[in-house]
Structures are given as C-alpha cells and as structure tokens.
Amino acid sequence: MLQAVKNQFNVTVKTIKYGLMREMINKTSFIMNVSFMILNNASFIIQWIVIYSLKDNVGGYSFNQVLLLWAIAASTYGFSHFIFKKSYSLSDIITNGKLDSFLVQPKNVLISAITSDIEVSALGDILYGYIVLAISGLTLTRFLLFTLFSITGAIVITDIAVLLGSLSFWFGKSDMIADTGNSLMTNFATYPDGIFKGLARILLLTIIPLGLTTYFPVWIITTFNLKLTLIVIISTIIITLFTFIIFYKGLRRYSSTNLMISKI
Amino acid sequence: MSVISVKNLSKSFKVKQKEKGFIGSVKSIIQPNYKVIKAVNDISFQVDEGEVVAFIGPNGAGKSTTIKMLTGILYPDSGHIDVLGIDPTKARKKLAYEIGTVFGQKEQLWMHLTAYDNFKFFSAIYDIPEKEAEKRIEELSKLFDLEKFINTPVRNLSLGQRVRCEFVASLIHKPKVLFLDEPTIGLDPVVKENVRKLIKKMNKEYHTTIFLTSHDISDIEKLCKRVIIINDGTIVMDDSMSNLKYHYMDKKIIEVKLKSKINFNNVKGIKVLKEKENNSRLEINTNETNLTTILKFINPENIIDINISNIPLEEIISAIYRKE
Structure with missing residues (x-):
C-alpha cells in the first residue's frame, strides 16, 4: 500500500517535471505567464487599499487579514491549478473518452487523470500567495500553517471540481455546471466572510466549503486554534474520500468513445 | 493454456435519440428519448x-x-x-x-x-x-x-x-x-x-x-x-x-481476355461480375460446374490471357458480414 502511494507520487512528480520541461522550452512565455499572473493578482489589492483608506474594518477583517485572505485564496487556487489542472476539465475527459489511456495503466485513474498536465501560470498564484503572506507578517508558524492550509484548501477545491466534473458520468456534458461551480468558489474566496449574512453565509460555510479553504485558515493563522485546525484537516479527508467514492461510482458508467485522441 | x-459477455449503451432540426432539439430536452443498443450480446x-x-x-x-x-x-x-x-x-x-x-x-x-x-x-x-x-x-x-x-x-x-x-x-x-x-x-x-x-x-x-x-x-x-x-x-x-x-474454396474467380466475345449470362455455375468489350471477370461455383467444362466452353483457342484465382479474403469476410 505504502509502496503504491510512493509509486503514484513518483509518477505525479514526473508528470509535473515533464510539464515544466515543456513550458520551459519557450522561456519568455514561461516567465511572462508567471509574472503576469502575479501582477494580475496584485492589481486587486489596490482596490482594497482604497477601501481601507476610507474604512478601518470590512466584514470584521482588518487590512492585514484581507491580505492574508488574498494570500491563502491565491495560493490555494495556485496549488490546485498547478498540480491538478485537469480536474477542471474532467467533464471533457469523461465525455470524450480520454480516460481510456489512464484506465490501462496500473495507477489510480483519478489521480493520474487530474495530474496529467500543469497550468504554469498558477505558479504565479502560488508565488503571489507567499509574497503577500510575507507582506502581512512572516513567522515560521505562519509560514507552516499557511502552507498546510494552502494544500488542504487546494485539495478541497480540487475535490469540488472533481465532483462537478463527475456529473458527466450521469448527465453527459456538464462542463458549464462545473465551470459555474468552480467560478463560485473563486469569486467568493476573496471577500471577508463577515459581509455575507443569513443563507449566503450558511451556504459558503457548508455546500460551497469556503470556510475550509479560506475563512477558517485566515482565522487560525491570525489566532491559532487547534480544534478548528483539526476540523479543517478531518473535513478535507472526508470530502476527499467522498469524492473518490463518487468518481469510482461514476466510472462504472463510463462509456468511452472512438474519437481520435492525442496528448498535447 | x-x-x-x-463467458456470456454483454454490454449495452443507452443512446439519446433526437428528431431532426431545432424543434427536435427542444423536444429532446422536454421529453428525452433513449434507445438501448446492445453493443456486445452474450459472447464467449x-x-x-x-x-x-x-x-x-x-x-x-x-x-x-x-x-x-x-x-x-x-x-x-x-x-x-x-x-x-x-x-x-x-x-x-x-x-x-x-x-x-x-x-x-x-x-x-x-x-x-x-x-x-x-x-x-x-x-x-x-x-x-x-x-x-x-x-x-x-x-x-x-x-x-x-x-x-x-x-x-x-x-x-x-x-x-x-x-x-x-x-x-x-x-x-x-x-x-x-x-x-x-x-x-x-x-x-x-x-x-x-x-x-x-x-x-x-x-x-x-x-x-x-x-x-x-x-x-x-x-x-x-x-x-x-x-x-x-x-x-x-x-x-x-x-x-x-x-x-477452405469454406469458400468452392468459388473461383476467372479473369479472361478473349479474341471474340462470348455470352456468359445464363451459363450454369457462372456469375458475371464485370464485363467490358472482350474482357470478363467471372465467379465460378465449382459445386455446379468445374473449371475443365468452363475452359472448354470458352475454347482455349479464343483466349488471349487468363487468370484463375481464389476469392479474395476481403470478399469472403464481406460476405460473412453480409450474412451471405
């Protein structure tokens, strides 16, 4: 079991390495992709500087907490899109029979499929997250907690993308639903949770699990809370197990296709 | 070994059916119609x-x-x-x-x-x-x-x-x-x-x-x-x-170029596959006739060129596909 996990990890690392090798062929494009993503994210901070010049507190968050919110949201998005890029096009993979090549390999189908390509611009998001963390105040504890929650958050948003993509096993083409769901996760992640009230707040902390990916991490990094940390970790494990169950349930309905396919 | x-392997697919045109597309949303296609049916x-x-x-x-x-x-x-x-x-x-x-x-x-x-x-x-x-x-x-x-x-x-x-x-x-x-x-x-x-x-x-x-x-x-x-x-x-x-050995193909044209239609055991001027491509059923009889019928003196071959495998397989 442990050996199988090690071997799967080895293949994933190789996929990332080869993906980077491909991107680095065009050096200028590689550097531009990463640096423009950092600049793009940085532009949003300007609007928050303007807002905080007028108000001291937005939704219970100080400016420093908003920086942390942006840092964790960017880093979570970055890790998910860099390592698990294909989870965001799982619907296309399923409906166009692209799972075939992963099904004939002695590896976990889901992990192999979603890690089969990288999004290089997402490196910019990861870097941006750590730069903003450094601006908001860097200590070893904050760095370690930030890294932990970037990874758990990335796993949770990847789980959501996989669950939405897996709908294609039952309903055929469901890429629009998946895109909308994934956008919801990203759009709400960069606003303080205090500005959402009532049903919206309940939804954000449950069905759209932004509590796990951004809000709880910000609270914990600001004031450490062991109980909340364990809730984040255990919930991530439960959601991931649930995702695997749903995907493999759907896989029994996979119908493949005879379309001409090549790996680019 | x-x-x-x-053993007894079967697999069906449910395929959505749609009437033609835009109206058909709208109908298929309101009342989808599916057809079950048995892709593999009890094979061993x-x-x-x-x-x-x-x-x-x-x-x-x-x-x-x-x-x-x-x-x-x-x-x-x-x-x-x-x-x-x-x-x-x-x-x-x-x-x-x-x-x-x-x-x-x-x-x-x-x-x-x-x-x-x-x-x-x-x-x-x-x-x-x-x-x-x-x-x-x-x-x-x-x-x-x-x-x-x-x-x-x-x-x-x-x-x-x-x-x-x-x-x-x-x-x-x-x-x-x-x-x-x-x-x-x-x-x-x-x-x-x-x-x-x-x-x-x-x-x-x-x-x-x-x-x-x-x-x-x-x-x-x-x-x-x-x-x-x-x-x-x-x-x-x-x-x-x-x-x-071997199962299709009872059929031969004769391609013949003649000095003067012969009418092969209605000759027992011969099926004319193609005919152009003095050239003919014939399928011979050896259960109904034999090659000696055919050659005598053509008359060796009348032959410029002749080729006798088995039915190509492609045709045998096509015939099986057509369940002939």
Missing part, C-alpha cells in the same frame, strides 16, 4: 497463450467495446472475463501490469517529450527500476530500430515512427498479452508492412499473445492464424484462417 477466457470465446487472433467485424459490430472490457476500460453488464487469471472488473491495476495496449486512434505518448523521455515516463508508470528501464529501452530501440530518432520530440516524428514508439511504450513492461485496436490505421503501405513485421517479431521473440482488431484484411491475412468475426454484437464465426479460406 488459455490466457483470455470470455477463449484465446490460448502465444496465439495471434484477429477479432474483426464491420463498424459498430462491438469489437472496440469487447477490447475495452477485456482491458478494464469498460464494465460489462453481465458475463465473466478472465485475462491471465485476472478479472479486469475487480483487479484493473493488477491486470494493467500484465497487458499492453495500442489503440490506433488514441495516442498515449506525450507529444512535446522525446521518445526516450516518454519511455522513461512509462517505465515509472509500471514501477520499473531505473537500470532495468534503461536496459529495456535499449533492447526495444534496437528491435524497433528507433536509435536514429529516440531523442527527437514525438511531435516531430513521422506517423510511422510514432506508431513504432507507441508499440515500444506498450511493451516496456514486458506484457504477456497485447491488445491492438486498429494499429495500422492511417499508415502508408510500407509502414504497415513494417508494423506487421514487428508484431510477428514480438509474437516470436517474446511469445506475446496478440489480440488484434483491424479493418485491413492484409493485417489479418499476414498475421493471424485464427479469426473471430463479430457482427451486431454476436460472434458469427470463430475459426482458423485456413478453414475460413
């Missing part, structure tokens, strides 16, 4: 170790669906599959270590990587240690003559070179059974011939069992000793290649 055993067969078997049939006959069930890609609705003692529905990963697949329509190589890097990647997928992988890549590169382009990115290779690389990627883990789904599709005759030679070599040198689907009759004729024909999801013939030809 049988390496593939299939066995393949022995070291056999090269052609699994053929017209488009939509159920060939690819069967191969996909045998390799663990698709789950069957019912029936039992045993490949090398492994049930693909229960131990897909275990089976993947023992089998290789080449799908002519689906490339598994990374286009931006060199052939060598691709092979290293596939070695990692099959958990082959570094040193062993190097040795295996070298051995296969020699066998498939890849040395000249092994360090070229796959996207820059010709189709024939790519297909050879696909084969190597599929053989890197020394599979005991190789599933080939139209491996020569889109290749020119020279490359096709090379691929056939390689398949033969693999079967001979590594004693690999080969299960092949192809629409190219030459692939089947030159590679396989046994043919399983599937049509409308059911097996219509499972026989040796020699028996297949």
